[in-house]
Amino acid sequence: MQVLITAGPTHEPIDPVRFIGNRSSGKMGYALAEAAVARGDEVTLISGPVCLAAPRGVARTIRVTTSDEMYEAVHAHLEGIDLAILCAAVADYKIADVAEQKIKKEGCETLTLELVSTRDILASLNFPKKKFRVVGFAAETNRVLGHAREKLSRKGCDAIVVNDVSRMDAGFASDNNEVTVLFREGDEVSFTNAPKTQIAAQLLSLLGARYKM
């Protein structure tokens, strides 16, 4: 099957030398890409800024920096895909007016930045007559499954993979993860704490069996 995967954080520029980012390492998305290649899938990996080499065997890797670039790259690569797994930790906000020159601190005791919402890439894939499945991720710190179920229906995806990022032994930047997959049909499947490479392989075989791909 043809799989599109987003991975890593996005960086939203403030001025030519500064940005707003987050702690996503990209490990989960890259592990998914590797697991998909191992299954024989054709993989398009759209990656934010991370310190990871593209997994061997990935058909194409598109490196982007900002949420807008990730949005454009995803929409440019939807043709022919069977499954989109949006694993990236896309920034929720970007700077309203990016400064053309480096912002100087001299004479400024406080600095206020105006932020505006980024476009939601996952929600943007919920269009009529699409021919592929969409799986999102949700990192939550409280009422984990409840928030994730709401997200699943709000964003119109087929399934959402949820992890509890308040835990130190799994999730962001960790090599391990512990996730529950919520399907739009109402059922759920949990994977116990394991290396992200193992979670990725389990996830892909679950989705492959579920969607007969």
Ligand code: C5P
């Ligand atoms: O709303 P939240 O950021 O918690 O949703 C997480 C899910 O939505 C992830 O699958 C993430 O890749 C996706 N997302 C996105 N574009 C955004 C924000 C989140 O694709 N602007």
